Amino acid sequence: MEKTMKYILPTLGSVAAIALFAFSTNQPPAAVAVERPNYDETFEQLELFADVLARVRSEYVVDVDNGELIEDAINGMLQSLDPHSSYVNPENFRDLQVDTSGEYGGLGMEVTMEDGFVKIIAPIDDTPAKRGGVKAGDFITEIEGKSIMGLSLNDAVNQMRGKPGEPITITVVAEGEEPRELTLVREIIKRQTVKHEVKDGIGYIRIAQFNELADSGLEDAIDSLKAEMGGKIPGLVLDLRGNPGGLLDQSIKVSSAFLDGGEVVSTRGRVSTDTERYNGEKGELIKGVPLVVLIDGASASASEIVAGAVQDRRRGIILGMTSFGKGSVQSVIPLRGGRDGALRLTTQRYYTPAGRSIQGTGIDPDIAVSAIPDDGEDHSGRKEADLPNAILNEDDIDDAEKIELKIDYPPEDFEIDDDYQLQKAISLLKSGEYATQMAELAKAELIK
Template sequence: MKFVLPALGSVAAVALFAFSTTQQSAVAVERPAYDDTFEQLELFADVLARVRSQYVVDVDDSELIEDAMNGMLASLDPHSSYINAEAFRDMRMDTKGEYGGLGMEVTMEDGFVKVISPIDNTPAKEAGILAGDFITEIEGKSLLGATLSEAVGQMRGKPGEPINITIVREGEDPITLDITREVIKRQIVKFEDKDGIGYIRISQFNEKAANGLKDAIASLQQEYGGKIPGLVLDLRGNPGGLLTQSVQVSSVFLDGGEVVSTRGRRADDVNVYNGEKGQMAKGVPLVVLVDGASASASEIVAGAVQDRGRGILMGMTTFGKGSVQDVIPLRGGRDGALKITTQRYYTPQGRSIQGGGIAPDIAVSAIPDDGEERQRFSESSLPNAIANEDDEANLAEELTIDYPPEDFDVSDDYQLQKAIELLKSGTYAEKLAEVQG
């Protein structure tokens, strides 16, 4: 990042000017706190100058200020951050569905990288990395103190290059993995016939998701002779993505009407997002599979389907990321970008899922019950997570969970089996009416 110190000076100058003009125009009005902010900026500049002149080794100004900005933003919530120019270029590549690396969505917690979800058909998924794992070392070097951008940068590299990472998983010894980087070409939407029922999986909401879903629906309609007998939409492990795509995906199942609304800090800062008319999958019995790694845009779709009575949610309570981040390019992206939380989002019935997540209509576990209490990894467990503004009204209900038998092979996918069983049982309409209350 270039010309960092002059930029800092210009910020201070703006603050001083605002204070001066306010005093001249309204002497009797209580003095605003601009002078306090200016004093703090002076303090920051003083600390920076002393580090530059007295620290034991030479330092890089741009790195120091980038770390300071990240520290400020990380203190707000887990999702706000400064994105340097290189990382911003990578991010724009990610939303197009292709990049080089290991293939997982990550965040920062307790100074280490925490996995939100590995992505289907990627080196991370095939190596056995799980949601909730901590990545503590890369090539034998600790990640403690590294920024998220730095850690992600270390994990990326040329396709075919190996990388050694160490992960820590609750209740287990550290695990060292040798993984080969690949160009991550995300197959965002997959579909097939499952025992006479249509099955569609969306692994992420990038800009290919809605069109991929429409193509999948069209192919299944042709395969079933025009009418899909029942459909399972699998959003398990889907970490989210683009808000616009979640609205377009919902439009495939909803004939217009509200999908989601967002609200900011001001009472008038409200946006309502409605689906498109048409409902491509009109009348098709629908079960949506979700789990604790279904987040953000996945929860928008799940919440809209549930609130609008369009289908049945099955699985486990979702992750609970109910906040919206704006990515604001700085100088057209030349100085990177600011990612900052600006709004919360709400389901059509006005539920905020921030922190608590969306509880399924039918709770089904993927793994047998071993009798041990398991702590749920969710948005609310992240440091500085934004609290739900109405905790009492939005607390997830205590669920009665259907567990697979003790000797069940988890690779046989108990949740999917139960979804197909419901759609083929002839009781779908009755169950849908029951869960709607």
């Protein structure tokens, strides 16, 4: 049986292959009434596709590659469903497996496709992209002086990858700003998934992404902090800002470090009986240690699972700005063992322990703190709900029902590099205000 991997990432054939998908014999449980597919109509639609393909091959003004046409057609079908479903060709499938193991070559940034350009979800810490000034929310419009309009995401990513040590020039644009031309030098990206240090007497851990190294890196960081702080951590800041997500199982393992068992997240699929519940492991690593989790508009997916679990279980305080709002799970389904690549298909939504779907809405912080002063502009950036074909939140939350956050802004002359959000988190942990806030939050109608 081919292994299906579950991801919660923002994003990265033949006619017979399409027919195989259409004629799957998997049936839902007997108790669930599902209308039987009309295979006659499906045959007619496949004949239409084959006719169009044949005419393009024989009559288009220039020669075309049959494989590329099929791949583009499959991608068109999948990307019309939602922003995160796509076809992964064999080469990119191999790259995807390398990416999740924590090491690959390139510039070091998580990207998606939006409005025909590559959008930066987040640059990765200590990489050419981060050091070169690439920021979350930037759009890449040109590579080596040539527009990327019309390129697929895979093609654009492949152009940016190359031999370590080779320079590449990209043009990036932030909304409302002039284009910036950046020359970066490619590196082998050995992602330091977890970093830690002692900041002003408080433990600080940053998780950059939920790849296969996240849980082991977190355990090592906690052990190191305990050793550096004389065996006792008085308070901990877990920084998930700019973390675009990753592997579902890693979000559960990381949550287990802060929760003594109990539910972390549940996922629900197409039918009501298709529900899975994921519990944390017993044996909290920092039992009783006051915890503040930092999030922002680029915290997505697995980051939101961890933040949502901590918030619903009242294990700590969530501080920062509303998260990205990606509440769907993608299954990576190998085709013929990966020889034909794979499908990255949205198969489930995920829910916090209190049963909240954050799809399109995000996790609101318990304490809203901005990283930048209030200049009257909206700096929240685009969210999941803004992406083309984004799946709606099934709870149908009305805008009028949403509670407007009371945001704490840094002073006008505050230096952004001084990190106002982190300073507020440390101040909260070092004062008696943490206990007061936790007592107030305990009154909320969320599960204990």
